[in-house]
Amino acid sequence: MRRTKEEAEQTRRQIMTAALNCFHARGIARTTLEQVAAAAGVTRGAVYWHFADKSELVRAIREDVSLPLLDHSDLVLLRENKVEPLERIKLFLSGFLSVLERDPRTRKTLDIMSYKCEYVGDMAGDLQTFRKRHDRLRACLTQVYAEARKDGSLRSGLDPDLAAAETLVFLVGLLRLWLLEGHAQGTRKMARQLVDAHVMGRRKS
Amino acid sequence: MRRTKEEAEQTRRQIMTAALNCFHARGIARTTLEQVAAAAGVTRGAVYWHFADKSELVRAIREDVSLPLLDHSDLVLLRENKVEPLERIKLFLSGFLSVLERDPRTRKTLDIMSYKCEYVGDMAGDLQTFRKRHDRLRACLTQVYAEARKDGSLRSGLDPDLAAAETLVFLVGLLRLWLLEGHAQGTRKMARQLVDAHVMGRRKS
DNA sequence: TTATATACAATCATCCATGTATGTAAGAAG
DNA sequence: CTTCTTACATACATGGATGATTGTATATAA
Numbered sequence A, B: 001m002r003r004t005k006e007e008a009e010q011t012r013r014q015i016m017t018a019a020l021n022c023f024h025a026r027g028i029a030r031t032t033l034e035q036v037a038a039a040a041g042v043t044r045g046a047v048y049w050h051f052a053d054k055s056e057l058v059r060a061i062r063e064d065v066s067l068p069l070l071d072h073s074d075l076v077l078l079r080e081n082k083v084e085p086l087e088r089i090k091l092f093l094s095g096f097l098s099v100l101e102r103d104p105r106t107r108k109t110l111d112i113m114s115y116k117c118e119y120v121g122d123m124a125g126d127l128q129t130f131r132k133r134h135d136r137l138r139a140c141l142t143q144v145y146a147e148a149r150k151d152g153s154l155r156s157g158l159d160p161d162l163a164a165a166e167t168l169v170f171l172v173g174l175l176r177l178w179l180l181e182g183h184a185q186g187t188r189k190m191a192r193q194l195v196d197a198h199v200m201g202r203r204k205s
Numbered sequence C: 001t002t003a004t005a006t007a008c009a010a011t012c013a014t015c016c017a018t019g020t021a022t023g024t025a026a027g028a029a030g
Numbered sequence D: 001c002t003t004c005t006t007a008c009a010t011a012c013a014t015g016g017a018t019g020a021t022t023g024t025a026t027a028t029a030a
Helices: A005-026 A033-040 A044-050 A054-079 A085-102 A104-115 A121-150 A160-180 A186-202 B005-026 B033-040 B044-050 B054-079 B085-102 B104-115 B121-150 B160-180 B186-202
Strands: A116-118 B116-118
Touching: A005 A033, A005 A044, A005 A054, A005 A104, A005 A116, A033 A044, A033 A054, A054 A085, A054 A104, A054 A121, A085 A104, A085 A121, A085 A160, A085 A186, A104 A116, A104 A160, A121 A160, A121 B160, A160 A186, A160 B121, A160 B160, A160 B186, A186 B160, B005 B033, B005 B044, B005 B054, B005 B104, B033 B044, B033 B054, B054 B085, B054 B104, B054 B121, B085 B104, B085 B121, B085 B160, B085 B186, B104 B116, B104 B160, B121 B160, B160 B186
Parallel strands: none
Antiparallel strands: A116 B116
């Protein structure tokens, strides 16, 4: 029954996909590795082969979504030099919404991270990771807002540090409400409007 | 060993306090009712006497903090008619921060609700409760912003609905980051500044 | 070709949390 | 004063979930 490396990698992905769905449906704590295995069409042996334990499986799923998301944000915020600073921030926020709407995997993963995970014990360290990533994003935003101030598009009297903190708060809050509410609800329908208003509020009028 | 009614109420509070600390330390899923009982100085029998099961205990703890918080917000936002509208919103947001800083019980409870709870199975219904409360708060805010527009203090061209949604997003994001970061970190130190900036951004300049 | 590492499946022992059922001493009602 | 009810403690039965161990067939390397 021994598989080739590509097949092994494929079952690894199958397990991750199955786990994603199980975690999303029943939460992390209440899903058994047996359920994950069954959903993936394998046995617990396979799960334990690819992942040391449940928390490592969770981490793999999270990184699978978080890392591309972060890379993309860096790219948009810092590398897109031809677009003006505040527009890059709008692009970034709006792109985030687009990924949420388009990619169910990202949506489910972020939903698990937001509403179906207890950051305690093994997972407590992940909060520190979040803090670092927030700091990094905040630093990026600060840099972009500083650019905006230089070219005169930032609202006068607004500190780039404060503006960056505001945008981080906005993103975190928007994400949490977006995930909480259904398609027809308030925040989701207004999401684009909210992004526009947020960026406009920081622009010199 | 039978206790008087006041003593019984006291052990009920003891159990809730113990559970609060256990949930905060180990998360909801990983704390045993045995641990809660031990921390409260009783046995599981007492816990099961006062609460049907773990989720009811969680709900009791949450309502113990949420309801006063909501009542207070209603009071500040709607009843304080002598204060001007936008100032009431600032008072509300700033008061929220004050409670967070002052009251460890509120802090721990909100921390559990944010980072140490999986909203799944029994708890899935609580998300609906959150949605309703958000809607209610948003309605309150909308009303206050509408007042502000009437008396000319709202920034021109800003829809009260949109402003209310922005403030809700701001509050949710601020709370989440405030809880995530330690005392010395960015968001906490800037929290007051952020509140001021948020309200100022909505005021006619 | 042979040997070894790989990629799982199957089985097992253990522990632990839950819920319930029963016991019981002491307040409260009459 | 007794009876009933309250407010727990104790004990029990049950059902998983975990992690480790063992088994095994096949890639793959030498």
